[in-house]
Amino acid sequence: MNTYKFEELSVGMSESFNVTITEEMLLKFRDITGDVNPLHNDTEFAVSKGHPGRVAFGMLTASFLSTLAGVYIPGERSLIQQVETKFANPVYIGDELTIKGEITELIDSVQRLELKVTITNQNGKKVLRGKMQILVV
């Protein structure tokens, strides 16, 4: 886990990590949230809607933003305040995602950073983009 202090951070700094989406992740997410929507749980239904298979929950994909802030940038001192996300493209089981955050702004007075976040799949296609405001405490 990274342990960046506010004064060690600078605009342009970035961190990234990779995750492969598994069927087990979808099952666990469904059990935790109770989201039984068939797009995520029924292959036949998902295919009938034009997808090659079940679509991963958008919020499952977004959940890796928690890891990005809490483990990578800034890491241990992270306190997430705001998250804005756009789900640009669907994510499927087996997709290999790269979760990346780049510091675009540092506010000294409140020790807060803004992170531009992108999640791309194995084909380099953005599946999520957004912004996070994170306090460094």
Add this chain to the structure above:
Amino acid sequence: MTREEVFETLTEIFQDVFDDDEIELTDATTADDIEDWDSLEQINLVVACEKKFNVKFDMKEIQALKNVGEMVDTILAKL
């Protein structure tokens, strides 16, 4: 910038941050008067003020602010 102009701009900032065009400020307005004025929005207000007025606050100043009037005076002193 006059005190009235700072007040007017600050009102616009509050309306933008709280997404509420009905907000009207007085010198005595505090967090108790605006439902969503919590610690998160306090930080958003500070950041918005710094950007709009091109000023910098420090943590002590922020913590010492008791109401909108003090906020206006603190901004004015920095312009």
